[in-house]
Amino acid sequence: MSRILVAGGGGFIGSHLANQLRRRGNLVRVVDLAFNGHGLGRYCDEELLLDLRDPGNCLRATEGMDMVYDLAANMGGIGFITAVGAEVMRDNILINANMLEAARLSKVKRFLFSSSACVYPDFRQMSPNVSGLREEDAFPASPDTFYGWEKLATEKMCEAYKRDHDLDVRIVRYHNIYGPNCTYKGGREKSPAALCRKVCEAADPGMITIWGDGEQTRSYCYIDDAVAGTIMLMESAFSEPINIGSDRLVSINDMADLIIDSSGKKIAKRYDPTGPQGVRGRNADISLAKRVLGWVPKVSLEEGLLRTYDWIAEEIAEDRQEIVVVPNTARGTSQAGA
Ligand code: NAD
Numbered sequence: 001m002s003r004i005l006v007a008g009g010g011g012f013i014g015s016h017l018a019n020q021l022r023r024r025g026n027l028v029r030v031v032d033l034a035f036n037g038h039g040l041g042r043y044c045d046e047e048l049l050l051d052l053r054d055p056g057n058c059l060r061a062t063e064g065m066d067m068v069y070d071l072a073a074n075m076g077g078i079g080f081i082t083a084v085g086a087e088v089m090r091d092n093i094l095i096n097a098n099m100l101e102a103a104r105l106s107k108v109k110r111f112l113f114s115s116s117a118c119v120y121p122d123f124r125q126m127s128p129n130v131s132g133l134r135e136e137d138a139f140p141a142s143p144d145t146f147y148g149w150e151k152l153a154t155e156k157m158c159e160a161y162k163r164d165h166d167l168d169v170r171i172v173r174y175h176n177i178y179g180p181n182c183t184y185k186g187g188r189e190k191s192p193a194a195l196c197r198k199v200c201e202a203a204d205p206g207m208i209t210i211w212g213d214g215e216q217t218r219s220y221c222y223i224d225d226a227v228a229g230t231i232m233l234m235e236s237a238f239s240e241p242i243n244i245g246s247d248r249l250v251s252i253n254d255m256a257d258l259i260i261d262s263s264g265k266k267i268a269k270r271y272d273p274t275g276p277q278g279v280r281g282r283n284a285d286i287s288l289a290k291r292v293l294g295w296v297p298k299v300s301l302e303e304g305l306l307r308t309y310d311w312i313a314e315e316i317a318e319d320r321q322e323i324v325v326v327p328n329t330a331r332g333t334s335q336a337g338a
Pocket of ligand 1: 013074075095174177
């Protein structure tokens with residue numbers, strides 16, 4: 001049994017990861033700014049509500065821990081990370097610099113940083129028919145967002161802590177992770193969840209709006225596979241950056257059609273050419289993870305999207321019920337007080 005901290009454990013990947021680590025018999029502490037009702041039940045032994053931009057809070061969170069998974073980040077889907085630059089860079093640089101230093105001071109044995117496919121240069125992602133990005137393709141550097149630049153800088157900071165302080169680091173580059181409990185509304189959602197929500201909320205027959213022409217491409221990895229790969233990486237001896245994602249390239253149009261099929265509805269697509277689209281094409285080369293970790297993703301996109309769609313449909317139905325069951329008296333009181 002190890003004592004493990006999952007920073008950002010109130011979020012999507014962090015909560016699934018903490019749940020899995022606890023099931024494996026570890027003592028799991030999670031720390032986050034917010035715990036958003038992720039629906040996993042009790043999935044940790046200790047829960048800390050702290051802002052990790054503060055160095056003292058990072059020390060408090062890492063104290064007594066053997067391992068740290070650092071998944072805390074101010075982030076979102078393409079709409080959010082193309083619109084917000086300064087806040088994303090400032091918050092994430094603070095969180096990650098403070099977490100690395102706290103891990104050193106707390107004598108943590110191993111530290112995992114959650115990096116991203118957004119570190120890869122824009123000039124390798126100009127066409128929809130891209131080949132998979134290999135880890136060495138990150139240089140020469142030219143990420144297309146500030147978010148990607150921060151991830152790349154923190155990868156380098158991990159390398160510096162390893163060299164100067166012997167901190168045992170792991171660096172995972174996630175490529176579009178999706179699944180139940182992900183953010184699906186509010187402006188930070190990523191494309192699979194956003195499309196599931198749009199299809200779910202559309203009338204039948206109805207219409208959804210796609211950003212761009214829908215021919216931009218990506219690859220998507222189901223949450224259970226991502227969690228398995230993350231734990232395998234942490235337990236391995238491999239300390240260089242490594243891709244965890246899928247190498248099945250699909251267009252946004254293809255993915256929307258899969259989701260529409262899952263819904264059983266008759267939905268047409270219209271296009272908003274002014275919507276944010278990010279790079280034109282992005283795929284993951286996962287041969288390194290296969291070779292050094294023996295990891296392969298197992299859940300097909302069809303199956304993963306079906307599970308995600310069903311979860312989002314249930315959430316939306318619950319939201320609607322909550323709105324309907326607000327008693328008139330309570331509503332009247334709050335309006336009177338407003
Ligand atoms: P998420 O937004 O669900 O989780 C991040 C968590 O960090 C949130 O719960 C948030 O409240 C918390 N956080 C933000 N600021 C904080 C602060 N100041 N102090 C404490 N907690 C703070 O996102 P996720 O999808 O679970 O992503 C987890 C990690 O993986 C992030 O580092 C993200 O950049 C990275 N990543 C995710 C994906 C993906 O497809 N989901 C892809 C690439 C990289």
